[in-house]
Amino acid sequence: MCGIVGYVGKNKAVPFLLQGLEKLEYRGYDSSGIAVFTNTGIKIEKKQGRLKILADAISTKEDLNNANLGIGHTRWATHGAPSDVNAHPHKSKSGKIAVVHNGIIENYIVLKNELMEKGFEFVSDTDTEVVAQLLDDMYNGDMFDTLKTAVNRLQGSFALGIVCDDYPNTLFAVKKDSPLIIGLNENENYIASDIPAVLSKTQTVCRLKENQIAVLTSEKVELFDFDGNAVEKTVSKIDWNVESAQKNNYEHFMMKEIMEQPEVLKATISPRIKDFDIKLDDIEFTKEYLENIDKISIVACGSAYHVGCVAKYFMEDILRKPVDVDVASEFRYRNPIVGENTLVIVISQSGETADSLAALREAKSRGARVLSVVNVVGSSIANESDDVIYTWAGPEIAVATTKAYSTQLSILYLLALYMAKKLNKISEEKYKENIENINRLPSLIEEVLKSENKIKEIAEKYLDKEKIFFIGRGLDYATCMEGSLKLKEISYIHSEAYAAGELKHGTISLVDNDTLVISLLTNEKLFDKTISNIREVKSRGAKILAISTEDKVSKINEISDDSIIIPKFCEMMLPSLSVVPLQLLSYYVAKFRGCDIDKPRNLAKSVTVE
Ligand code: G6P
Numbered sequence: 053m054c055g056i057v058g059y060v061g062k063n064k065a066v067p068f069l070l071q072g073l074e075k076l077e078y079r080g081y082d083s084s085g086i087a088v089f090t091n092t093g094i095k096i097e098k099k100q101g102r103l104k105i106l107a108d109a110i111s112t113k114e115d116l117n118n119a120n121l122g123i124g125h126t127r128w129a130t131h132g133a134p135s136d137v138n139a140h141p142h143k144s145k146s147g148k149i150a151v152v153h154n155g156i157i158e159n160y161i162v163l164k165n166e167l168m169e170k171g172f173e174f175v176s177d178t179d180t181e182v183v184a185q186l187l188d189d190m191y192n193g194d195m196f197d198t199l200k201t202a203v204n205r206l207q208g209s210f211a212l213g214i215v216c217d218d219y220p221n222t223l224f225a226v227k228k229d230s231p232l233i234i235g236l237n238e239n240e241n242y243i244a245s246d247i248p249a250v251l252s253k254t255q256t257v258c259r260l261k262e263n264q265i266a267v268l269t270s271e272k273v274e275l276f277d278f279d280g281n282a283v284e285k286t287v288s289k290i291d292w293n294v295e296s297a298q299k300n301n302y303e304h305f306m307m308k309e310i311m312e313q314p315e316v317l318k319a320t321i322s323p324r325i326k327d328f329d330i331k332l333d334d335i336e337f338t339k340e341y342l343e344n345i346d347k348i349s350i351v352a353c354g355s356a357y358h359v360g361c362v363a364k365y366f367m368e369d370i371l372r373k374p375v376d377v378d379v380a381s382e383f384r385y386r387n388p389i390v391g392e393n394t395l396v397i398v399i400s401q402s403g404e405t406a407d408s409l410a411a412l413r414e415a416k417s418r419g420a421r422v423l424s425v426v427n428v429v430g431s432s433i434a435n436e437s438d439d440v441i442y443t444w445a446g447p448e449i450a451v452a453t454t455k456a457y458s459t460q461l462s463i464l465y466l467l468a469l470y471m472a473k474k475l476n477k478i479s480e481e482k483y484k485e486n487i488e489n490i491n492r493l494p495s496l497i498e499e500v501l502k503s504e505n506k507i508k509e510i511a512e513k514y515l516d517k518e519k520i521f522f523i524g525r526g527l528d529y530a531t532c533m534e535g536s537l538k539l540k541e542i543s544y545i546h547s548e549a550y551a552a553g554e555l556k557h558g559t560i561s562l563v564d565n566d567t568l569v570i571s572l573l574t575n576e577k578l579f580d581k582t583i584s585n586i587r588e589v590k591s592r593g594a595k596i597l598a599i600s601t602e603d604k605v606s607k608i609n610e611i612s613d614d615s616i617i618i619p620k621f622c623e624m625m626l627p628s629l630s631v632v633p634l635q636l637l638s639y640y641v642a643k644f645r646g647c648d649i650d651k652p653r654n655l656a657k658s659v660t661v662e
Contacts, residue, residue, distance in 0.1 A: 054154040055079035058213040060223040061240020065122035072249035078657035080128020083139035087150035088122035090115040098139035123213035125152035128656040132177030144188030153180040155209030155230035223268040227260035306450035314494040319444040320459040330470040352399040361530040363464040380407035392419040401456035402658040403431025511640030520547040524572035535634030543642040552585040565593035573600040
């Protein structure tokens, strides 16, 4: 978790550090801080709370604003409560060295005890402070040399930005298991946890690989491995610009990202379909390989896990192979039955989620082939997978995912159809029909987005509810899980998703006049069954919001208090349409309740700790 930035150059550091941190606030926003090199050495300013508080504190301090070298941090608390003292940067005992960190130092207690015995005093509860103190303890007048030795004492994950009093013109950075990029420019260079932080300055970036140390000055950037050998930089040009990382005219990133769905789906789908043939980038699964797979195992966290839940239904249906879906934090520790004949699919927007990455490593160590579906190019999960399919959703800033979810789902449709064709599990006619359906997805989602005003009215009607259940069967149940998560994470209303037939086994006792039940009914075969479940909750006083297809309008209006109607479409892909009203509903309920939509409390977008 957390975001780090750094600047070295001929210009002022503070404007870059603050705008870079603003772009990284999605990684956590419990506190923020900077350390800059002033005439009187390194000075730190750090504050609990949002970045604005830090910016206000810095604005009057001339010496800070004149600095040409500095590091910055935005925090998602792991070790130690959110507070000024636990905010980064952390300084060493001598005050010579300041450090910002993203990750977790797993052996920090051992190191802390060791350093305390030597007389070091600690002021914070963080794991990061030991890095500053350890560097101070080991410092031999040569920071690069010190770093080379010190990194071998640190266990865990760490992207570090470091400044030292003896180096007024040099920024040091280290990467192991936490993301770090370098932005390259004329007369100035930058470090950051993610690309949007540097985009207003440069589109030329270099992603640090595992176990690398970077030494940056205004003129050059040098990379080394942990043994101190110089290594080549892999520099790439980012083809999305700062505009795409901004809100444009939307009030919130979440709404912008909801509205971008038709466009990013097109970008994700169309390059992969050529004359009814699915091309999964460079990936080739032979018929023989696919026949030998005895199980597909999908592993992910949060909404990406819900994509897996939806995919299980349609993959098992058309491939007739077992598909397991696990949350990564469970998979990694439960001795999973995974081996050479398992295809493991890891789904992740950021490509950095710690549990998903660990699950990937676990699966590989058991001999499984790992295919990842990832949005961030070159991220850790993408790098470590055998095969990667990128979702072309562009940067997703709102903590609650929308467009990444939709693009992930579209990749899973493509994958299922690709495999079904290779395995002769689908007729030519059905296959072609489905390819046409995938191609229609962007325009159909555009159609659904037109219900925005109606959904807004419904949101206003139910915004005071404190108890909301989502019910559905089959694919609708899987979509309900995502709808419920979306609503609770941004509006703080307690909501739960239930398989409609399961509600009566306990949970129905919670239903009363104050309950709203949101019901999804998009499956022809299960329609009447879910209608019966709606009757059960209605007779206990619940209000009903039903979401169904246009052919069911009269039946739906008869039973519900409110309804949202989506186009009739092939059932396998209806989850891509039915999730959209749920995203919009969550957005408007949260907005009317005055919630911080893009940055809900206690959450962070990229969860790089377990
Ligand atoms: C966080 C985000 C979710 C996301 C999950 C997995 O909890 O708030 O929106 O689904 O992490 O993230 P990933 O980057 O692996 O998709």
